[in-house]
Amino acid sequence: MTSEKNIIERIRLGEPAVFRKIYSSYFPSITKYILNNQGSLEDAKDVFQDAIMVIYEKSKDPSFTLNASIHTYLFAISKNLWLKNIRKNLHKKGSLPEELELIENDSFESEIQWREKEKLYRTKFSLLDDICKKIITLFLQKKTMVEIATELGLSSPAYAKKRKYKCKLKLLQSIKSDPSYKSLES
């Protein structure tokens, strides 16, 4: 990477070229690590993507600067994500590999946790029925209940409001009832 200083800025701006360069340079080494530690190629793809998303989230913090190479950050975050994943599925995967040790890196812990929450919220949202997804999306786009009722062909704004309540409640309950939610909160 020619300019480590600029890379965070380019990540924050979401420049496609920088992500391609990151994949090209670092994806093989992290994939090799995941495959050597009870993981699959699919696991490697997920972990690497999550690691980039964590850095992307961190890049929004104006005070954040790189104190090591981007590869060092990516590797540390990927290892931690993978370790958390193994711990979560320990009953399925057997014992933890001895060589896999958690790398303490508090500076990314909140971003890692946020990334996990983000994935949980998106997953639960995707499981809602179509009408619920549309109502919530339109509401978050700051549409009024009159506009939502019209757009979705609902009988009245009051009915749209009632449906919005039911849809949000369903989403909140499905998130709260997920076993991983409690560990994310603690």
Next chain:
Amino acid sequence: MNVDEKTLAQIDRYLSDQMDGDERMTFEERLDKDPALQEALQMNREIHQTLADTTSLDLEKTLAALGNEFGQKYQSENADQAPQKEHKSNRTKWIIIATILVITTIVALYTLLKKQPNSQDLYANYYETYDWSDQNRSSDTTFEPNDSDWIQEYQKANFDEFLTKTNNLPDTLTNSLQYNIQFLRAMALMETQQFDASITILEELLNTSNTAYKQASAWYLALAKLHQKNTIEAIQYLERTTQLSNRGKYYSQAKRLLNELK
């Protein structure tokens, strides 16, 4: 956390900055005192932030596409190593299977051979030279063996002599006496290891009605077949022995031998 409709509507208005000053102040006062409301607000804020962040969602899609592209690349670049590993793993698997099969076969053969008695040994264990005097004591025959020099040859175990002397006996002998002599000839033939000839006589005696030798013939036929390693026919003759009479030494011996063979 069960949020009622009114509270959820307030949370939505608070997060989308739609509350006026008074309503906002009242809501924040309630918020300070109510941890459940704080939790509900925090969760709703995070959900709104996540679902409204289309930039992150677009970036995720871009990264997923890159992941697929570089994942395939990684797979194709490392394809040479994978089959080698697989090949080694397959070879190990087949070696283990072959070893298990060989061990299983050896154990099965050992068990089978150990369990299956040797028919010649069984013959040796069960065969006893037929004692004419035993039969003669219980027989109602009028034959007086002591008067005949050839029967003395049998009693002296001169079986070849006995066979020579009984080869051409006169036709005037009674049926009963002829059966006696034929049976003793069969016994002498067994003693001299002429099993086929012995079997011919014994089969004839077994299939002839009204002979006192039916069960004894079946028993010795079984032993003769056992000596010839014909276990199947030996078993058939042993079963015949037990069917002809359910008492006496031939019956009990046949039962015991059957148990050993089955």
